[in-house]
Amino acid sequence: MAANGLITCPDPAVDHLDRHGYLFGWPIAHSMSPLFHQTIYDNLGLRWSQLPLPSTDMDHFLQLIRHPKCYGSAVTMPHKVAIIPHLDDLTPEGRAVGACNTIFRRGSRFVGTNTDTIxxxxxxxxxxxxxxxxxxxxxxxxxxxxxxxxxxxxxxxxxxxxxxxxxxxxxxxxxxxxxxxxxxxxxxxxxxxxxxxxxxxxxxxxxxxxxxxxxxxxxxxxxxxxxxxxxxxxxxxxxxxxxxxxxxxxxxxxxxxxxxxxxxxxxxGTEAVIYQGLEQDRYWTGRPLEELPVQKVKDVISQELSKARL
The missing domain is CATH 3.40.50.720 (NAD(P)-binding Rossmann-like Domain)
Structure with missing residues (x-):
């Protein structure tokens, strides 16, 4: 770990993983995104994980995603607009909305998109x-x-x-x-x-x-x-x-x-969260929606919301 508590690159925490990504934003303590994506990866039999990165340090984040095992990142506030100048390209949705919530790799290039539309x-x-x-x-x-x-x-x-x-x-x-x-x-x-x-x-x-x-x-x-x-x-x-x-x-x-x-x-609104997240994993894993465990993630999100209401 770095002195400021952020994940350094390369990070021993990802050594056991085949691939990893990040959730980059601040604050993100309430986010169900890492649990959501872990459910998908576990059900697909992938040794993958999404790591929470509660940070406003853009330069550090840009170093982290260059790790060869990094598949990309989810991006949330306050970075959805600020990240755009640092990307190599945008999908039509990302460009038209003017905000990026997802980064994926296309070869050595980092491409931003907006899965909220989906x-x-x-x-x-x-x-x-x-x-x-x-x-x-x-x-x-x-x-x-x-x-x-x-x-x-x-x-x-x-x-x-x-x-x-x-x-x-x-x-x-x-x-x-x-x-x-x-x-x-x-x-x-x-x-x-x-x-x-x-x-x-x-x-x-x-x-x-x-x-x-x-x-x-x-x-x-x-x-x-x-x-x-x-x-x-x-x-x-x-x-x-x-x-x-x-x-x-x-x-x-x-x-x-x-x-x-x-x-x-x-x-x-949980439906929008679920389907934008599934779209993210479609980019990251290359699997079509039909191959993703939709009902499994719906069950997990429902359970988490039930806990929050207790």
Whole structure:
């Protein structure tokens, strides 16, 4: 170990492993990512492991991933944007969203991607029985205005056949930034900021909603109006599916409860976590989704959440 407590490279802790990767971020104590990926590797019979790296030391991380046995890394806050200039290339998803949560090797090159987009997509396609009836060709909707909102917009527009996407958020400046970014990347022309309940009443109902905000009750007038906009859309005659991205400390949120009461199908945020993680391992192991132990990781994540609620 180095004097600062970080893993040095090469590290004796990885000597017994055939391959290893990292989870790079700060803080990451609550993350289930290492357990998630260990479940996959164990079930595939691989002597692999993902090592937590709670750090803000970018230079040290860049040294670590050059270890010949390192397959790459998961990247979380606050590094998702800062890591991009240090990569050799980006996938179309990583470039379009402007944030990298996954690094994989392509020969000697380090490539960044964004699997959050796949997490959103698969949460719907793996859980909604009839996408054609529920959300294809209908407006989509995103609640929130940060990086997760960009990933959600990308998934709705590019994967889920939503020609229009409503943006609902307490902060108009954040919405403007999301629209500006998405337009600059070629997938923002159908975005529409819905700022009042009256405006929502006059619009066609969405078929797929992605909620990307923390589970706090609205306090300010701007927050209350954003909640009224959400309720106006939930009360439309067409009932679709909503993905509640917030899952920590519990996936059962106020917005999820409102949606369920209004007759919507609620998809828990753990689904997005699971499918974005499976996409990471698809890059790292080269195995297709069909060969990965999907139900095993779902069971493990469910058990961990049950412990957290005790």
């Amino acid at each position: 997490g959103v997509r698969e949460s719907f396609y793996q859980n909604v029985a009839s996408p054609d009836q529920v959300f294809h060709g209908r407006p989509g909707m995103v609640i929130g205005g940060g990086g997760a909102a960009r990933s959600a917009v990308y998934a709705l527009v590019n994967f889920m056949k939503c020609p229009t996407v409503y943006l609902v958020n307490r902060d108009a400046t954040e919405v403007d930034a999301v629209i500006g970014w998405c337009k600059s990347q070629g997938y923002g022309d159908g975005l529409q900021h819905v700022s009042t309940a009256a405006q929502a009443e006059a619009l066609a109902g969405p078929g797929a909603i992605v909620a990307c905000v923390p589970n706090f009750p609205p306090v300010t007038e701007a927050e209350k109006e954003a909640r009224r906009v959400t309720e106006a859309f939930l009360s439309k005659s067409h009932k679709g599916a909503i993905l509640e991205m917030c899952y920590h400390p519990t996936p059962w949120t106020e917005i999820a409860a409102l949606a369920e009461k209004a007759g919507w199908q609620v998809i828990l």
